Amino acid sequence: MSGHERDHRVHRHGLAPLPADASGEQREARIAELRQLRRTRRRTLALRGGIATLAMAAGVALLLYWLLMTIGGRDLLLRELVARLPAGTELTWDTAEGPASGPMVLRGVHFSVPRQRDPDCVATSRTRCAMGRIVLDAEQVTLDPSLRPLLGRTLRLDTLDIAGATLDLPRSDKPFELPRWPEVLPQVELPLALRAGAIRIDGLKVVQEGEPLIDIRSARGGLDAAPGSLHIERLAVDSDRGRFTLHGDYIPRRNFRSDLRATAVLPAPAGRTAPRFGLIARGDLSKLDVAIGGRAPAPLRAVLTLRGDADRPRWQLRANSDALDIGLLGGSGEASTPLAFNLGADGIGGSANLRGTLKQGDFAATLQPSKLRLEDRVLQLQPLVLDVFGGRVNANGSADLRDPDDASLKFAVNARGLRWQGEGGDTMVAGDADFGIAGTPARWAVKGQARLQRGQERATVDLAGRGFRERIQVDVLRARMPQGRLDASGEFAWSPRLSWTAKATLAGFDPGYFAPDWPGAVDGVVLSSGVRRDNGSLLADAEAGNLGGTLRGRALGGRGTLNIDGDNYAGDVALSLGGSRIDARAKIAAGIDIEANLSPLQLDDLLPDGRGSMRGMFTLRGARTAPDVDIDLRGEGVAFGDYRAEQFIAKGRLPWRTGNGMLAVEAQGLQLGLPLSSLRAGLRGSVERLQFDADAQSEFGALALRGDANKQGTRWQGALASLQFDPAKGAAWTLQQPARWSWDGSSGALSRACLLANTGGTLCADADWPRRGVELQGDALPLALLVPYLPEREDSRPWVFNGEAGLRVRIVPAANAWRGTASITSAAGGIRNRPRARRDLAGYRDLQLDATFDPQAIGISLGTVFNDDGRIDARISTGWDGYAPLAGEIKVSTDELTWMELFSPDIVAPTGRLDVDLRLGGTRAAPAIGGEGHLQGFASELPALGIAARDGDLRLQAQADGNARIVGRVRSGDGVLDVDGSLGWQAQDTPLVLNLRGTNVLIAETRQLRAVANPDVVVRYRAGEPLQVSGSVTLPEADIHLERLDEGVSRSDDVVVLDPVDPERTRANPLDLDLTLVMGEQVAINGFGLVGTLGGRLRVRALPGREVRGTGALDVAGRYTAYAQRLQITRGRLLWSDTPVGDPLLDIRAERQVGEVTAGIRVEGRASAPRATVYSNPAKSESEALAYLTLGRPLSSLTGDEARQIGTARAALAAGTALVASELGQRLGLDDAGVVGSRALGADVLSIGKYLSPKLYVGYGVSLLGTGQVLMLKYLLRKGFDIQIESSTVENRASVNWRTEK
Secondary structure, eight states: OOHHHHHHHHHHTTOOOOOTTOOHHHHHHHHHHHHHHHHHHHHHHHHHHHHHHHHHHHHHHHHHHHHHHSHHHHHHHHHHHHHTSOTTOEEEOSEEESOTTSOEEEEEEEEEEEEESSTTOOOOSSOOOOEEEEEEEEEEEEEEEESGGGGGTEEEEEEEEEEEEEEEEOOOOOOOOOOOTTTTSOOOOOSSEEEEEEEEEEEEEEEETTEEEEEEEEEEEEEEEETTEEEEEEEEEEETTEEEEEEEEEEGGGTTEEEEEEEEEOOOOTTSOOOEEEEEEEEETTEEEEEEEEESBSEEEEEEEEESOSSSOEEEEEEEEEEEOHHHHTSSOOOOOOEEEEEEEEEETTEEEEEEEEEETTEEEEEEEEEEEEETTEEEEEEEEEEETTEEEEEEEEEEOSSGGGOEEEEEEEEEEEEEEOTTSOOEEEEEEEEEEEEETTEEEEEEEEEEEETTEEEEEEEEEEEOSSEEEEEEEEEEETTEEEEEEEEEEOSSSOEEEEEEEEEEEOGGGTSTTOOEEEEEEEEEEEEEOTTSOEEEEEEEEEEEEEETTEEEEEEEEEEEETTEEEEEEEEEETTEEEEEEEEESSEEEEEEEEEEEEHHHHOTTEEEEEEEEEEEEEETTEEEEEEEEEEEEEEETTEEEEEEEEEEEEOSSSSOEEEEEEEEEEESSSEEEEEEEEEEEETTEEEEEEEEEETTEEEEEEEEEEEETTEEEEEEEEEEEEESSSOOEEEOSOEEEEEOSSOEEEEEEEEEETTSOEEEEEEEETTTEEEEEEEEEEGGGGGGGSOOOTTOOOOEEEEEEEEEEEEEEETTEEEEEEEEEEEEEEEESSTTOSSOSEEEEEEEEEEEEOSSOEEEEEEEEETTTEEEEEEEEEOSSTTSBOEEEEEEEEEEOGGGGGTOTTOEEEEEEEEEEEEEEEBSSSEEEEEEEEEEEEEEEETTTTEEEEEEEEEEEEOTTSEEEEEEEEEETTEEEEEEEEEEOSSTTOOEEEEEEEESEEEEESSSEEEEEEEEEEEEEOTTSOEEEEEEEEEEEEEEEHHHHHHTTOOOOSOOEEOOSOTTOOOOOOEEEEEEEEEEEEEEEEETTEEEEEEEEEEEEEOTTSOOEEEEEEEEEEEEEETTEEEEEEEEEEEEEEEETTSOEEEEEEEEEETTEEEEEEEEEETTEEEEEEEEESOOOHHHHHHHHHTSSOGGGOOHHHHHHHHHHHHHHHTTOOHHHHHHHHHTTOSEEEEEEETTTTEEEEEEEEESSSSEEEEEEEESSSSOEEEEEEEEOSTTEEEEEEEESSOEEEEEEEOOOO
């Protein structure tokens, strides 16, 4: 520092300069003073700087406050934002509310930004890229930004609300490109991070250049997006395309790591279950799992897994469904025919191995193991093999799309062994084909040939054409066959607008090769051309001239033209085919003029499955929306598909607006979805001033109505003057008073219309659509109205109901659909066995049944007091079709079981307690049931068997596998019968398996029979299949009283009914029986002089439609008393060796001792042809032995009457019947045996019989005077009645008998 500067500083700070000879202390002191001065100066500068900074900060803060918190600042920011938008971008709004700091509301927002239709297009000095615009118009946009995160390049919106918006997207002209992995996965590229904690959208329509894409009614959720990262927070969207949810993370910058969960519920037409899907995606490119599950309408499952290298991963795909409705997947709600498929694919990178099956309606295809390769935008088929139409199709080739401007393709398709046939299956056409296409998108060629064979005739079809980017030109389309040919050519263009021209020349052309039901040899020329105008209307012409030849074996001739010009149509046709001729012309423009003449029309000429004839004329003339009708048509035996009319006449004229016309319609034998035996309708006046009356009859009843209809402006209105409905069964209904109605296409009304039943009760309806909807009300409806529609009871007793019910139904509109409610209430009611019964077998009180329904769902709830103190509660929700989800619960609690008597007359006075608690799930077609049912303390009398069941305990436990476990037991006598098994409800056949095991179970204790059994039986049942019974039944103890059994089968000649049924026709046996009967040591039989025991084993086998057969032997031992003589049974065996049960092999001996002589009878052979002989020891003549056997004395000591009795017995033996032996046969193991009279044979027969149950008896007889045979069936009814049927080799007879015991 120079001295001058030093002096300046000293002077500046008020310090005198130090003398030159200042001491060191002075200098140090001066330095200290200077330091102090420097610190003071710094503080001063700092203070000034702080004040300036504060002033600047305050200015900035004030500016920010003004910009963010004031209306003027907000407007300035918005103006600056608009000024800095890219060129061509527009942002306008009508009004703005609130500061920029939020919440800020913009109303009437319009935002538009240009966008290239092809993002890859690069503009040059000679070419320009086509542009479109993204346009957003919103009634209101609300923003609530958070400013602090902007410092970190993050835009955070605490609130983003959009209401009443439309987003219009431009059409994309980007050329198709094959995807590349993983570039096909979307990226997240944003200039700054965006966080929106609460996104609310109420009304956003997304369109593409005016064509609607999706209408979002509401959307709620959150968003956190940053470059390379996206988090969706519980986004829920409700739209016309369905309801969607999405939640999770998608992070492309971390190897596309994903953890996403999504659901979708798509719309469906009325009565169809809405498709539902769920998606889960987890992992990254080195390990990714994607699973899709749902119903559309059947369960759909798809699983995709990726492993290994990110560029060439190993992958596997499995997808299947039994019914996938593709039409519903787009969210339009339009259903299509569901397809069933099972697809499997796996590979590495772009190499794929494919296989699977597909079926849709009558179409079925199988994808054989095939290979497909997609690498670097080159597609290769190596090959693709498809089995379809009974043959096989192979596709080979490749498409190189690496350079869209220089792409190439080359494919070949070879088909072998294809077959198709007509609807009747009478004509089969086989075909082979070869087809190839090659070239570039700008210029390509197609060529192919098909070789067809029908019987011994062959035909070929050749195709050659050229294609370009905007059109295809068919140079050759030629079909050659033995009797003729077809030559056609034409052009079809799709750009810049749709247009076509075509010409076909037919010379003996046989269409039967392509449509087997339409063979022929057709001549003619067909021309067609058309173009779609810029406004979307169509201008087209078609002409078929000089038609001739034959079609379906009928002579063909005629011509036809059709012209279309937008909404205007014109044409005429003159056609003769076989015995039919049709002449028609039509012109539809501002007016309408249509005339058709049938002279006649034979439906089988035109339609392979048609029949009958129609003759007459039909005209429509007048204004386009109001033409006058003139008709004179007659039909005989008309039928097509499921529709038919044996005879109909429609004749008359009806002006549309004014005039007095008349049109009469009469028909017989109608089948129009509802079968009508006859229909008569009369229409009078004009269409808009119409009076009508009609009568219809069908198998369901008769309907008669009368009324009028008038049109005023756009509204139709009128009155239903009378209505009478007399159903074939049940009460008749009559309209009490006339009812007024009106309808204008969207709204309508019906005044209160009430129908009165002739048995009591009214049913009323009124409507005001769409304001109040439709209401239906029923009052004092007797429960007896249900009786004619219930199934007939097995015991033929009538259904006897008491009580009344009320009905309320209401249907109202809901958006574009409808919903409704229904309820049935009843204070009390019940059912009895007889009209004069004093008590109800099943009763209820305070019944309330409620239902809610809409086009997709049904909900039902039921609550009632059951009997005196029981309770039934149920709640069920489901849909209309079999795929609809099912949910609900059913609870039953009662300690009165008298209602069981309704199911069987053999159950009397049942007691116990029943508790049921079931939960429903799954679908209607495959329900899942959980919970249990428990019957405890069960007891009941079984009078037919003379026993009483007691201590019954049965439990049904529903399990998740679709089966219910059944476990229980019941006591009878000193024994216990154990029951266990299962019931399946998911399968349509509802399989039931029961195992019945017991020891010393009393199965009968009547005057006729007391029996104790040890059953070990398995019972199996499936709906539509025979009942299967297998196992064994051991009878350790039984007492059989033959004489008392005989009391139950006495015959009566009072009533005889002839059976007109063909005796050759037999009824199939509904039982599949494999049961072994084992007789114990204490099985005793007694009656008609027989005292003995029954033993042995018999296996009984019965197959449906076949006779009952047996294997085994039964042994009879004991004594037999006849003719006052006692015979000892020394041998009694009935043998079966897979032979009919009713025709055992007999080996029976019974003898007596008379002094030194032993006399006996021997019965051998089959029961159908027994051989009886008598013997003695020592040996004597047959007459002598017979005298000892029957009278106990030799012939020499007999009287004349006794000798004649012996002669009669010998004659019987000579005839092969052996009267005495047959009586023995009855006592030796069968329930009935002997000589009886047969009405069917008109003679006496040797008969044997057996009771298969206490009420069912089967017998078999052989004529004593010839070779006739007879089968007898008898079933005991109540109160002394029985039904007896005899089927013999001569005739069939049936009788209803009544007996009374004195």
